[in-house]
Amino acid sequence: MSARPRVVVLGGGFAGLEGCFYARWKLGERAELTLVSDTDHFVFRPNTIYIPFGAPPEKFLIPLEEPTRKGNIRFIRSSVRGVDPDRRVVELEQGPVEYDYLLIATGADMRPDEIPGLREHGITPWTIDDMLRIRDALQQTAQRAKEGKHTQFVFVIPPNNRCSGPLYELVLMIDTWLRREGIRDQVSLVWTTVEEGYIQAFGPRLNTVVEEEFSERGIEGHRGWVVSHVEPGKVHYTNGEAVAFDYLLCFPPYVAARRYELLPVDERGFLQVESDSRRVQGREREFAAGDAANFPIKQAFLALLQADAAADHIAADVAGEQPSVRFEPMSMCIMEEMNKATFATVPLRYTDDPLKPVTVDEERAGEYRVGVSPLWRVGKKILGVYLPWRFSHAQPFHAGLAWDAMDLGLKVLSKVLAK
Numbered sequence: 001m002s003a004r005p006r007v008v009v010l011g012g013g014f015a016g017l018e019g020c021f022y023a024r025w026k027l028g029e030r031a032e033l034t035l036v037s038d039t040d041h042f043v044f045r046p047n048t049i050y051i052p053f054g055a056p057p058e059k060f061l062i063p064l065e066e067p068t069r070k071g072n073i074r075f076i077r078s079s080v081r082g083v084d085p086d087r088r089v090v091e092l093e094q095g096p097v098e099y100d101y102l103l104i105a106t107g108a109d110m111r112p113d114e115i116p117g118l119r120e121h122g123i124t125p126w127t128i129d130d131m132l133r134i135r136d137a138l139q140q141t142a143q144r145a146k147e148g149k150h151t152q153f154v155f156v157i158p159p160n161n162r163c164s165g166p167l168y169e170l171v172l173m174i175d176t177w178l179r180r181e182g183i184r185d186q187v188s189l190v191w192t193t194v195e196e197g198y199i200q201a202f203g204p205r206l207n208t209v210v211e212e213e214f215s216e217r218g219i220e221g222h223r224g225w226v227v228s229h230v231e232p233g234k235v236h237y238t239n240g241e242a243v244a245f246d247y248l249l250c251f252p253p254y255v256a257a258r259r260y261e262l263l264p265v266d267e268r269g270f271l272q273v274e275s276d277s278r279r280v281q282g283r284e285r286e287f288a289a290g291d292a293a294n295f296p297i298k299q300a301f302l303a304l305l306q307a308d309a310a311a312d313h314i315a316a317d318v319a320g321e322q323p324s325v326r327f328e329p330m331s332m333c334i335m336e337e338m339n340k341a342t343f344a345t346v347p348l349r350y351t352d353d354p355l356k357p358v359t360v361d362e363e364r365a366g367e368y369r370v371g372v373s374p375l376w377r378v379g380k381k382i383l384g385v386y387l388p389w390r391f392s393h394a395q396p397f398h399a400g401l402a403w404d405a406m407d408l409g410l411k412v413l414s415k416v417l418a419k
C-alpha cells in the first residue's frame with residue numbers, strides 16, 4: 001500500500017457520492033480519494049418524476065466538479081471498462097487506475113429488449129429524455145381532449161423490475177394532473193403488474209394504500225399479469241389478455257449498468273456482496289453498493305445505506321479500527337401523488353424464495369409505518385433540498401448534526417402522520 005491508501009469509487013450516483021463523502025468525513029486526509037464517473041454531473045433521479053409536469057430538468061443535476069474539489073477528491077470523468085481485482089487495477093476508457101480499496105457503485109440499467117416491441121412502442125421512464133417524452137404525451141393528451149378525443153394510458157411493471165414505486169408515483173400524479181386540467185373523464189388509466197400485491201416489496205400495507213387510491217381515482221388495476229410482448233397500440237400478457245393503449249409506460253427489467261467479469265456477479269450482472277459490509281464475496285478490498293450490488297430492491301435510500309456501510313468498513317480497515325456501521329435493510333420512501341403523498345418505513349428481511357427474495361420483517365413490525373397525508377409532500381420537498389445541499393458541500397447524506405436533525409424531524413413526523 002502507498003503512504004496514503006488509495007480509495008477509488010466508481011460511479012457518481014447516490015451510492016458513489018455517499019461512499020466518497022462518507023469516507024472523507026470519516027478518514028479526513030488519511031486516504032487519497034478518487035471518484036470516477038462517465039458523466040460530469042449527479043442526477044437526482046427520484047425527483048425527475050416532476051419533469052413531465054413542467055419542472056426544468058437542470059433542477060435535478062449537480063455538477064461533480066465543485067463538490068469533488070471541496071472534498072479534495074480527484075475526479076476522473078471516464079467510463080469504467082472493468083476491474084482486475086488481483087492486480088487491484090480499474091481499467092478506464094482513458095487508461096488504468098490503481099487502488100488499495102475499491103467501491104463499485106456504477107448502478108443499474110434497464111433492458112427493454114427483454115420484452116419484444118417495448119423499445120419501439122413504449123416509454124420507459126428512466127432518463128430525463130424519457131421524462132420529457134411523458135411530458136409530450138400529457139400535452140398531446142390535453143390537445144386530444146380539447147378535440148373531444150379519448151386517450152388510454154397503460155402502465156406495466158414487468159418481471160425483473162427491481163423498483164416499481166416510481167411508476168406508481170407517475171400513475172397517481174398523472175391522475176391528479178388530469179383532474180386539475182379538467183380532462184380526467186376523457187382519459188382511461190389502466191395499471192398492470194406482475195406483482196401479487198401493489199408495490200409488493202413493501203408489504204401488505206402499501207398494497208392496501210394503492211388499492212384504495214386506485215378505487216377512489218377510478219384507475220383500473222390488475223395484479224399478477226405478466227407482460228409478454230408489445231405491438232403498435234396493444235400490449236399482450238401471458239394470461240391471454242391484451243390491452244389497447246395510446247401511451248404505454250413500462251419500467252423495463254433491470255440489469256447491472258456494467259458487468260464485472262472478474263468478480264462474482266449474479267445472472268443479471270449484480271455484484272454478489274456480504275450483506276453487512278457490502279464487501280464483494282471472496283474479496284478483501286473490493287466493495288459494492290447501491291443498484292450495482294445484489295440487494296433485490298433497488299432504491300436510492302437503500303443505496304445510501306449500503307454506501308455508508310461499505311465506506312465505514314473501508315475507513316475502519318484504513319484506520320485499523322472496528323467498523324461501526326453495518327447495512328440493515330430498512331427502506332424508507334415517500335410516494336408523491338401531487339395532491340398528497342404516502343410515507344413508508346419498511347424493515348426488510350431476506351427469504352430463501354428466489355421469486356420473493358426479501359419480505360417485510362415481522363419481528364420488527366413496530367418499525368413498519370405507513371401514512372398518507374398532503375404534509376408528506378413537504379417531507380419529500382425537504383429531502384429534495386437536503387440531499388443536493390449535502391452533496392454540493394461534499395458531505396454525506398447520513399452523517400453529522402444535519403442528519404441527526406433531519407432524522408429526528410422524520411421520526412416526529414412519522415409518529416404523528418404514520419402508524
Ligand SMILES: Cc1cc2nc3c(=O)[nH]c(=O)nc-3n(C[C@H](O)[C@H](O)[C@H](O)COP(=O)(O)OP(=O)(O)OC[C@H]3O[C@@H](n4cnc5c(N)ncnc54)[C@H](O)[C@@H]3O)c2cc1C
Nearest residue numbers: 011012013014015038046080106107166290291299300301
Ligand atoms: C424515475 C425514477 C424514480 C425513482 N424514485 C425513487 C425514489 O423516490 N426513492 C428512492 O429511494 N429511489 C428511487 N428511484 C431509484 C433510484 O434512483 C436508484 O435506486 C438510485 O439512483 C441508485 O443509486 P446508485 O448510486 O446505485 O446508481 P445511480 O444513481 O444510477 O448511479 C450510477 C452512477 O454510475 C455511473 N456509471 C454507470 N456506468 C458507468 C461506467 N461504466 N463507468 C463510469 N461510470 C458509470 C452513472 O453515470 C451514475 O453516475 C427512482 C428511480 C427512477 C428511475
